Amino acid sequence: MSAATLGDDELLSRHVGGDPDAFNELLARHRDRLWAVALRTLGHPEDAADALQDAMLSAYRGAAGFRGGSAVTTWLHRIVVNACLDLARRKAVRPTEPLLVDPASDRPERDRVGERETSLAVMSALRTLPPEQAAAVVLVDIEGYPVNEVAEMLEVPAGTIKSRCARARARLAEQLRDLAPGATGWNDANPPRVQPRARNGEEPA
Amino acid sequence: MSDDHLSLNELAELDEDLLPPERAAAARSHLDGCAQCQAGAESITVTRTALGELPAVTMPAEVQARLEQALADEATGPARSTTIVPNVVDLPRRRFGRPTMAASAAAAAVVLIIGAIVVAKVDHHSNGAGSGDAGTSAAGALAQVPSNQVGNPNFPTSTSGVTYTPTSLPADVEDLLNTAGHASAGPAGVPATTLPVPTATASHKASAPSTTSSGTHLGGKPKPKSSGGHFSAATEGIVKAPATLPAALRPLAASRTSLLACAEHLAPAVGTFPIAIDFARWTAPAIGTTPAVRDAPSLIVVFPYSGNTYLVDIVAPACDDSSIRQFQQVTLPN
Numbered sequence: 001m002s003a004a005t006l007g008d009d010e011l012l013s014r015h016v017g018g019d020p021d022a023f024n025e026l027l028a029r030h031r032d033r034l035w036a037v038a039l040r041t042l043g044h045p046e047d048a049a050d051a052l053q054d055a056m057l058s059a060y061r062g063a064a065g066f067r068g069g070s071a072v073t074t075w076l077h078r079i080v081v082n083a084c085l086d087l088a089r090r091k092a093v094r095p096t097e098p099l100l101v102d103p104a105s106d107r108p109e110r111d112r113v114g115e116r117e118t119s120l121a122v123m124s125a126l127r128t129l130p131p132e133q134a135a136a137v138v139l140v141d142i143e144g145y146p147v148n149e150v151a152e153m154l155e156v157p158a159g160t161i162k163s164r165c166a167r168a169r170a171r172l173a174e175q176l177r178d179l180a181p182g183a184t185g186w187n188d189a190n191p192p193r194v195q196p197r198a199r200n201g202e203e204p205a
Numbered sequence: 206m207s208d209d210h211l212s213l214n215e216l217a218e219l220d221e222d223l224l225p226p227e228r229a230a231a232a233r234s235h236l237d238g239c240a241q242c243q244a245g246a247e248s249i250t251v252t253r254t255a256l257g258e259l260p261a262v263t264m265p266a267e268v269q270a271r272l273e274q275a276l277a278d279e280a281t282g283p284a285r286s287t288t289i290v291p292n293v294v295d296l297p298r299r300r301f302g303r304p305t306m307a308a309s310a311a312a313a314a315v316v317l318i319i320g321a322i323v324v325a326k327v328d329h330h331s332n333g334a335g336s337g338d339a340g341t342s343a344a345g346a347l348a349q350v351p352s353n354q355v356g357n358p359n360f361p362t363s364t365s366g367v368t369y370t371p372t373s374l375p376a377d378v379e380d381l382l383n384t385a386g387h388a389s390a391g392p393a394g395v396p397a398t399t400l401p402v403p404t405a406t407a408s409h410k411a412s413a414p415s416t417t418s419s420g421t422h423l424g425g426k427p428k429p430k431s432s433g434g435h436f437s438a439a440t441e442g443i444v445k446a447p448a449t450l451p452a453a454l455r456p457l458a459a460s461r462t463s464l465l466a467c468a469e470h471l472a473p474a475v476g477t478f479p480i481a482i483d484f485a486r487w488t489a490p491a492i493g494t495t496p497a498v499r500d501a502p503s504l505i506v507v508f509p510y511s512g513n514t515y516l517v518d519i520v521a522p523a524c525d526d527s528s529i530r531q532f533q534q535v536t537l538p539n
Contacts (some may be wrong), residue, residue, distance in 0.1 A: 037260070040259075
């Protein structure tokens with residue numbers, strides 16, 4: 001049976017059992033989603049790569065500790081998000097770094113005028129969120145995971161996820177509203193205003 | 206109340222149904238007649254939509270290659286149970302501050318550690334090591350050091366000049382301890398004497414196969430030890446600067462007092478001494494925010510911990526609060 005047809009659980013079991021290819025297959029299967037979460041939570045490709053490497057090595061080594069009960073993807077996301085939050089907490093604020101250009105937004109000729117600018121503005125605004133809020137809103141609003149699943153990933157109550165998302169949206173709306181008096185578009189004439197990310201990552205009272 | 210405009214926070218909470226019922230009712234009634242707040246509510250909706258419409262991303266090829274390489278390096282490493290995440294275990298009484306890792310990484314590490322360690326029965330007649338107020342229960346159990354393994358100030362040193370790496374560390378530590386006479390477990394604290402030069406081949410052949418949970422790989426690559434390396438008994442005190450001694454380490458190698466101060470600084474518990482220190486080098490890829498280092502002169506300081514598990518500090522020559530390059534638990538085969 002080829003690895004490609006196995007379930008995530010089976011791949012993880014095989015990895016624990018010594019199959020040298022199983023973990024790579026698992027990673028290949030989920031890497032884009034995990035990358036998206038890391039990139040958008042941290043806002044920097046280098047940071048995202050660092051966090052993802054930490055996370056994948058942790059997962060590789062800690063696979064035997066996976067208890068089931070939740071999906072392998074939930075477990076992988078938990079490790080990735082925790083690595084991201086940890087890295088964000090340890091890093092100092094870097095307000096002067098250039099704005100992130102979302103790699104995907106570099107694709108030429110998107111089918112909607114202004115999409116690139118919108119994407120850029122949203123990504124820039126995301127960088128200003130405390131990491132916990134960024135992670136929540138990335139998982140729920142961008143990646144589209146159900147609140148309950150995100151709560152399981154982050155091991156906090158669903159209400160906490162909703163609250164973080166609400167606060168994140170309010171902050172993002174504040175910034176994006178400045179860019180879009182008509183509330184429908186952003187443009188080069190009004191580049192995004194970017195505030196440094198909250199230093200300690202604490203959520204406002 | 207209904208005359209007060211709603212903040213974006215309140216509007217977002219209303220949207221998520223997070224407001225208490227009375228507050229929500231008042232907010233809705235205000236919203237019905239307030240164009241400004243309706244615009245605010247609209248901006249929350251627009252934001253959600255904009256987030257949902259971000260284009261998909263794919264992992265860049267170079268990141269993919271980097272991850273695959275990191276996993277390949279991990280796979281070729283020794284299968285002895287090791288916890289390689291740097292700075293992951295914040296033991297009580299460590300005198301150096303160590304950044305803590307995220308809960309899951311720490312939890313994963315604890316799982317590995319608990320899986321690997323047979324927590325030794327502790328006699329409390331030692332000089333305080335292993336007793337006292339441990340932080341968390343898990344860390345507390347782990348921090349207990351058997352009283353017959355706290356080492357003593359006459360720990361042996363060696364000057365292998367070998368370059369240790371994260372993957373070779375367990376095998377190198379095993380070599381070091383075999384040579385220092387501790388690996389096959391005699392109680393630490395046996396007065397150090399002049400020790401023979403280790404030979405990597407012999408000690409690797411002597412290694413038992415791994416018994417880790419993953420068991421995906423066996424043994425590290427044999428690393429030829431420099432024939433110039435030698436151990437010196439504590440009573441000799443000073444290493445006679447063999448060619449393998451990196452210049453940056455000379456001050457520590459030349460002064461037993463400095464070395465003892467350094468060891469005390471690193472000790473996991475008061476009164477715990479290393480069972481071996483090697484003057485060597487360290488090469489490691491960047492992990493997280495820890496930059497990559499290559500052949501950096503480093504002290505390899507091995508503390509007894511529990512059973513066959515040792516705490517290994519890789520320390521820059523300054524041996525001060527920012528000198529710990531890596532801190533790792535190594536469990537050797539029986």
